Amino acid sequence: MTTQISSAVxxxxxxxxxxxxxxxxxxxxxxxxxxxxxxxxGSRPVEMTGNAPPHP
Structure with a gap:
């Protein structure tokens, strides 16, 4: 996934x-x-286990 952002002041x-x-x-x-x-x-980040469904 990629994103492009047009910024303004x-x-x-x-x-x-x-x-x-x-x-x-x-x-x-x-x-x-x-x-x-x-x-x-904050709390320590949680790692993904690899069994999450793929991103659409």
């Missing part, structure tokens, strides 16, 4: 790095990019 995008492969399309290096890292506190 003020947009916020959140994803889970534990299950994400990153790729970006070329962009104008003159554009300002701002990224912040946030870590969430």
């Amino acid at each position: 003020g947009d916020i995008l959140v994803w889970d790095n534990r299950c994400t492969m990153h790729h970006h399309d070329p962009f104008d290096p003159a554009w300002r990019r701002v990224m912040h890292k946030t870590a969430c506190q």
